[in-house]
Amino acid sequence: MVFNQVTKLFASLSKTRGLLQSISKRLTLGRPSNETLEEFEAILLGSDVGIETTVDIIEWMRYQKFNHNPQIELRNYLLSLLEQTADSQLILKQTPVVILIVGVNGTGKTTSAVKLAYYLNKKGESVIIVAADTYRMGAVEQLQKWSIQTNVSLIYNKATKDPSSVLFDGLKSAQARNIGYSIVDTAGRLHTYKNLMNELQKMYRVLNKRFPMFKIQTLLVIDANLGQNSIIQAREFNKNVPIDGIILTKMDGTAKGGIVFSIYRELGIPVKFIGIGETLSDFIEFNAHEYVSSLLGIG
Numbered sequence: 455m456v457f458n459q460v461t462k463l464f465a466s467l468s469k470t471r472g473l474l475q476s477i478s479k480r481l482t483l484g485r486p487s488n489e490t491l492e493e494f495e496a497i498l499l500g501s502d503v504g505i506e507t508t509v510d511i512i513e514w515m516r517y518q519k520f521n522h523n524p525q526i527e528l529r530n531y532l533l534s535l536l537e538q539t540a541d542s543q544l545i546l547k548q549t550p551v552v553i554l555i556v557g558v559n560g561t562g563k564t565t566s567a568v569k570l571a572y573y574l575n576k577k578g579e580s581v582i583i584v585a586a587d588t589y590r591m592g593a594v595e596q597l598q599k600w601s602i603q604t605n606v607s608l609i610y611n612k613a614t615k616d617p618s619s620v621l622f623d624g625l626k627s628a629q630a631r632n633i634g635y636s637i638v639d640t641a642g643r644l645h646t647y648k649n650l651m652n653e654l655q656k657m658y659r660v661l662n663k664r665f666p667m668f669k670i671q672t673l674l675v676i677d678a679n680l681g682q683n684s685i686i687q688a689r690e691f692n693k694n695v696p697i698d699g700i701i702l703t704k705m706d707g708t709a710k711g712g713i714v715f716s717i718y719r720e721l722g723i724p725v726k727f728i729g730i731g732e733t734l735s736d737f738i739e740f741n742a743h744e745y746v747s748s749l750l751g752i753g
C-alpha cells in the first residue's frame with residue numbers, strides 16, 4: 455500500500471483505534487489482570503469483532519505471559535486470525551473478468567463499482583461499467599455522472615427492466631472491445647426478496663452459459679455500520695450466488711471497524727477492499743497487516 459493510503463486507513467480507523475488503544479496501551483509485561491481482560495472484552499464486542507473471536511482473543515490473553523512487547527505480541531496474534539483466507543487475488547492474471555457488485559440497499563454498491571473502475575483504470579487495466587440496476591430511480595444517471603469523471607465507459611439500456619439483458623449487452627461490448635474488467639452494478643436487494651435473488655441467479659446463469667470465457671468474481675458490499683446484521687445477510691447471499699470477496703464500505707467514521715474479524719471468522723470470505731469516504735480515491739485494497747497495525751496504532 456502506498457503511504458497516502460496507509461495514512462487514510464489510519465485516519466478512518468481512528469474511532470475504533472481510540473477504543474482498542476485505551477486498553478492495549480495498558481498492557482504490560484507478564485499476565486494481564488482480570489480487570490483489564492474484562493474491559494478489553496467489552497471493547498472488542500463494542501467494536502464488532504464478534505463474540506467467538508472476542509472469546510478467542512480474551513482466552514489467548516488470559517494465558518499469555520507477555521514477555522517482549524505486549525502491543526506487538528497482540529498485533530501478531532490478531533494478524534494470525536486474518537491470514538487463513540487472505541491469499542486470494544482479485545486482480546486476476548487471466549482476463550476477461552466480470553465483477554458482479556451485489557448487496558443490500560444503500561450499502562454503497564454503485565459508489566464502490568465506480569471506485570473499483572477508477573482503481574483498475576489507474577492500474578492501466580481496461581474497464582467498463584455495466585449499469586444492471588434497472589430498478590432504482592436515477593441509477594443510470596448516477597453512474598453517468600461518475601463515468602464522465604472517471605473516463606470509464608458505461609453500458610446501459612433505459613428501455614429494459616431486465617438486468618440480464620443489460621448484462622448481456624455489456625459483455626458483448628466488452629468482448630468486441632477486448633476489455634479486461636467489466637464491473638456490473640446491480641440493484642440493492644434483501645435476501646428475503648425471493649424474486650430479486652432469483653434474478654441474481656439468472657444473471658449468474660447467463661454468465662456461465664453465454665460467457666464462459668469470463669472469469670466471474672462476485673463481490674458483496676457490506677456497510678461497516680450495520681454490524682452483525684450484515685454477517686447474516688452475507689450468509690444468505692452466499693447461498694444464492696458464490697461470494698468471492700467483500701467490499702467493506704463506510705469504514706470512515708465508524709467505531710465498528712472490528713467487523714473484519716467477524717467476516718473472516720464467520721464467513722471465511724476475504725475482505726478485498728475497504729471504502730473510506732465518498733470520493734473516487736477513498737477506496738483501498740485490504741491489507742491485513744496495515745489494518746491490524748492501524749487498529750492498534752502501531753508502526
Ligand SMILES: Nc1nc2c(ncn2[C@@H]2O[C@H](COP(=O)(O)OP(=O)(O)OP(=O)(O)O)[C@@H](O)[C@H]2O)c(=O)[nH]1
Nearest residue numbers: 559560561562563564565642703704729730731732
Ligand atoms: N462515508 C462513506 N460514504 C459512502 C461510502 N461508500 C458509499 N457511501 C455513500 O453511501 C451512499 C449510498 O451509496 P450508493 O453507492 O448509492 O449505494 P447503493 O448500494 O448503490 O444503493 P442502492 O443502489 O440504492 O441499493 C452514498 O451517499 C455514498 O456516497 C464510504 O466508503 N464512506
Ligand SMILES: [Mg+2]
Nearest residue numbers: 563564587593
Ligand atoms: Mg446503487
